[in-house]
Amino acid sequence: xxxxxxxxxxxxxxxxxxxxxxxxxxxxxxxxxxxxxxxxxxxxxxxxxxxxxxxxxxxxxxxxxxxxxxxxxxxxxxxxxxxxxxxxxxxxxxxxxxxx
Numbered sequence: 001x002x003x004x005x006x007x008x009x010x011x012x013x014x015x016x017x018x019x020x021x022x023x024x025x026x027x028x029x030x031x032x033x034x035x036x037x038x039x040x041x042x043x044x045x046x047x048x049x050x051x052x053x054x055x056x057x058x059x060x061x062x063x064x065x066x067x068x069x070x071x072x073x074x075x076x077x078x079x080x081x082x083x084x085x086x087x088x089x090x091x092x093x094x095x096x097x098x099x100x
Contacts, residue, residue, distance in 0.1 A: 001099075006094075008094070013084075023074040026062065027062060027081075031058055039097055044096055046095075
């Protein structure tokens with residue numbers, strides 16, 4: 001489980017359960033390769049707007065190179081996560097991923 005909290009007031013926003021996490025692993029691994037920062041479901045990871053934009057770019061690249069019909073559940077979960085990230089950018093919200 002990985003929870004998303006606002007960085008400024010620690011307000012809980014959304015939880016990513018273990019099933020969703022397995023589909024997001026590929027994005028998190030590419031984020032690590034790209035930035036050197038690891039998103040670990042057992043640790044807390046602060047993400048500023050720049051990091052959120054990187055995640056969105058990595059998702060866009062993944063979608064571009066992937067047959068979206070091959071695994072519709074994965075596609076749905078990744079696009080749902082991208083929607084959340086876009087909302088954070090639009091509202092200028094920095095977040096913290098809180099592992100358990």
